[in-house]
Amino acid sequence: MAQINKNFEKLPGSYLFAEIARRTAAYQEANPDASLIKLGIGDVTQPLVPAVIEAMHEAVDEQGVAETLKGYGPYEGYDFLREAIRDHDYRARGVDIALDEIFISDGAKSDCGNIGDIFAKDNKIAVCDPVYPVYVDSNAMEGRAGEYDVDAEAWTNIHYMPTTAENGFFPAIPDIHVDIIYLCSPNNPTGTVLDRDQLRAWVDYANDNDAVIMFDAAYERFITEDDIPHSIFEIEGAKSCAIEFRSFSKTAGFTGMRCGYTVIPHDLVRQGQSLNEMWLRRQSTKFNGASYIIQKGASAIYTSEGKRQIEETIRFYLENARIIKDGLEKCGLQVFGAVNSPYVWCKTPEGIGSWEFFNRLLEEANVITTPGAGFGPAGEGYIRLTGFGERPATKEAVSRIRRMLS
Amino acid sequence: MAQINKNFEKLPGSYLFAEIARRTAAYQEANPDASLIKLGIGDVTQPLVPAVIEAMHEAVDEQGVAETLKGYGPYEGYDFLREAIRDHDYRARGVDIALDEIFISDGAKSDCGNIGDIFAKDNKIAVCDPVYPVYVDSNAMEGRAGEYDVDAEAWTNIHYMPTTAENGFFPAIPDIHVDIIYLCSPNNPTGTVLDRDQLRAWVDYANDNDAVIMFDAAYERFITEDDIPHSIFEIEGAKSCAIEFRSFSKTAGFTGMRCGYTVIPHDLVRQGQSLNEMWLRRQSTKFNGASYIIQKGASAIYTSEGKRQIEETIRFYLENARIIKDGLEKCGLQVFGAVNSPYVWCKTPEGIGSWEFFNRLLEEANVITTPGAGFGPAGEGYIRLTGFGERPATKEAVSRIRRMLS
Numbered sequence: 052m053a054q055i056n057k058n059f060e061k062l063p064g065s066y067l068f069a070e071i072a073r074r075t076a077a078y079q080e081a082n083p084d085a086s087l088i089k090l091g092i093g094d095v096t097q098p099l100v101p102a103v104i105e106a107m108h109e110a111v112d113e114q115g116v117a118e119t120l121k122g123y124g125p126y127e128g129y130d131f132l133r134e135a136i137r138d139h140d141y142r143a144r145g146v147d148i149a150l151d152e153i154f155i156s157d158g159a160k161s162d163c164g165n166i167g168d169i170f171a172k173d174n175k176i177a178v179c180d181p182v183y184p185v186y187v188d189s190n191a192m193e194g195r196a197g198e199y200d201v202d203a204e205a206w207t208n209i210h211y212m213p214t215t216a217e218n219g220f221f222p223a224i225p226d227i228h229v230d231i232i233y234l235c236s237p238n239n240p241t242g243t244v245l246d247r248d249q250l251r252a253w254v255d256y257a258n259d260n261d262a263v264i265m266f267d268a269a270y271e272r273f274i275t276e277d278d279i280p281h282s283i284f285e286i287e288g289a290k291s292c293a294i295e296f297r298s299f300s301k302t303a304g305f306t307g308m309r310c311g312y313t314v315i316p317h318d319l320v321r322q323g324q325s326l327n328e329m330w331l332r333r334q335s336t337k338f339n340g341a342s343y344i345i346q347k348g349a350s351a352i353y354t355s356e357g358k359r360q361i362e363e364t365i366r367f368y369l370e371n372a373r374i375i376k377d378g379l380e381k382c383g384l385q386v387f388g389a390v391n392s393p394y395v396w397c398k399t400p401e402g403i404g405s406w407e408f409f410n411r412l413l414e415e416a417n418v419i420t421t422p423g424a425g426f427g428p429a430g431e432g433y434i435r436l437t438g439f440g441e442r443p444a445t446k447e448a449v450s451r452i453r454r455m456l457s
Numbered sequence: 458m459a460q461i462n463k464n465f466e467k468l469p470g471s472y473l474f475a476e477i478a479r480r481t482a483a484y485q486e487a488n489p490d491a492s493l494i495k496l497g498i499g500d501v502t503q504p505l506v507p508a509v510i511e512a513m514h515e516a517v518d519e520q521g522v523a524e525t526l527k528g529y530g531p532y533e534g535y536d537f538l539r540e541a542i543r544d545h546d547y548r549a550r551g552v553d554i555a556l557d558e559i560f561i562s563d564g565a566k567s568d569c570g571n572i573g574d575i576f577a578k579d580n581k582i583a584v585c586d587p588v589y590p591v592y593v594d595s596n597a598m599e600g601r602a603g604e605y606d607v608d609a610e611a612w613t614n615i616h617y618m619p620t621t622a623e624n625g626f627f628p629a630i631p632d633i634h635v636d637i638i639y640l641c642s643p644n645n646p647t648g649t650v651l652d653r654d655q656l657r658a659w660v661d662y663a664n665d666n667d668a669v670i671m672f673d674a675a676y677e678r679f680i681t682e683d684d685i686p687h688s689i690f691e692i693e694g695a696k697s698c699a700i701e702f703r704s705f706s707k708t709a710g711f712t713g714m715r716c717g718y719t720v721i722p723h724d725l726v727r728q729g730q731s732l733n734e735m736w737l738r739r740q741s742t743k744f745n746g747a748s749y750i751i752q753k754g755a756s757a758i759y760t761s762e763g764k765r766q767i768e769e770t771i772r773f774y775l776e777n778a779r780i781i782k783d784g785l786e787k788c789g790l791q792v793f794g795a796v797n798s799p800y801v802w803c804k805t806p807e808g809i810g811s812w813e814f815f816n817r818l819l820e821e822a823n824v825i826t827t828p829g830a831g832f833g834p835a836g837e838g839y840i841r842l843t844g845f846g847e848r849p850a851t852k853e854a855v856s857r858i859r860r861m862l863s
Contacts, residue, residue, distance in 0.1 A: 053580055055727050059735050108514060111513045120502070157744075185742060192739070306745075307520070308520070309563070321459050329461065337566070337570025339566045339715065342714050344748075
């Protein structure tokens, strides 16, 4: 009898977006004339920039000619892209990363999920609350999370670190020992960032405890404040304790293209083994490289033209986020994020829960948001809005919310 | 202290292609004028067909316009591709597969490697010998293989099934109980196929033992003989015991594009759980869909134009394989494969080992092959050649080998 992975049976249903879709559809059916505006989505809406489009057309043409056909590529990605990353994402910020510390993949989600392959089952995981569900679910599948406690909405063997307005969205350094810590800055879903001192505290903890930090920097390109680190490797000592995940999804609109990368420094050694070498072995065994065409497209964002173009798109999303934040603040709401992130994290009015506020916004303002409680218990009392919409719809949504609350 | 996955430490180095490259480079350095012909490669050399190129250009253009931009796609792939697969790869052969039994991915290698996520550690694995290394290494990483015995070149907890000329390349039904069986037909590396009766014997064994067959059909498009099954689901009862892996890599030259798919029937239930639902959960947690552009390219091979074009390329590779097989047989060698496969599996002359014959072909004929021993102990006494070269080089290589052996 083939034995299944019993950990899958412990996973609770992922009801958040399904439940939002259900409530939205029910409302729309009852109110066919209502014009709903979606501000809950995390997907991009602006087209890929011309430099990327052009590079992909060229790459497609190369694949149509024997002399320029690219077959199997390097498991770890093409050097043309790794060199661009090394120079522009790291060296330009004073961080020295070697080419073979960079692994190109089909996206940060795959890497965040698959990285568990190189770790033992016996590790204590720490995550922020609220949290991007992939960190938790992938560890639960691998048997590191313990049992799911429905009442607590939490896994018994995961250490949760609440990040709320009360603690300035800083996950407290734990007084227990943890082995693997997931940090995300700029944060999904809260839109807040960790500053240099906060990251240094975590790097020190990880080095002192031989722990490993999984640093998700998928939204780094949205950082506008000068003193906020874009990479954990800007912090001294991080190379011996951190893995960094990056994405082209929001940076360059690649959500449907699939490309990201992971940096694992050679200095990151645990139990005598180089995690860089382990990941190379994992990738060469269970992955066959990212698509050549997509890697060519990604490399185009590092040209001066490409860089200018993607910055324009990012400014557009950030301006949407600013419009939302300003509008909600004028209603007297407490609002976080938006400054270094496309995400706006808004405290619900006193005494109103996440789902209740979601419902009111849906029914009274016809605006769709995401209830913070869906990202974890400490997300209760917040809703998430995003800057990924169109400008007129974003402005209209803000006006409606202001009318509703006035 | 973060604990690493200690199973990685047990993995032997994968020296095969590195060792071939080393010997080749050393010979070329000592003989700079020698013109080497590579017939060992498994990568494609013919360009992608015009229908695929055109479809990808269109898809790239769509990504440059907001109205047609595709962001996050379905985890399990777009319906336009799944419908084409269902209709052309299955329904056209009398096999009824539902849309939601088809999962599009970035390649069969990823799926073959990642499928282990849904199974427990406690399963007895069976593989053919010689074997595509991904099946073995991915299970070894997950702790199912036991210890690696250097002398036996085998893992202590894996059941190896020799497939050689002596048993007609049929992996014998074991007299012990095994839980997960990897079968590959047309086979990599031997180029041989399993017929209907042979597959039926395995399906019956799997159903009788509640085992699961991992059926790798990456090379099915090379089948030329009418009575050879293209899918294990052509065998009655297979839906309750088999998972099938398919690839666009060799079918349509997608080795650098990255696209494949996996079929998991709803009838495949173990310990009360649907493996289809478990895989959907795995993919939605640790994968974010295959690239839209690449899926559009893949769907173009199902148009009448695209189908005609890829068949032409496949005939070209098969003709190369036939030329190699005929030439070697005329030298008195015993040759397998080639008829339903781009791979030619050639018995070495009496008393000459794989690596010794590889060396002679390199030094005396300047032809690079792959020693069969590199795919497992039962591959000793064979070499693999492939039809993926250019026509003149393929013919020249065969002439040189004939001169060498005459």
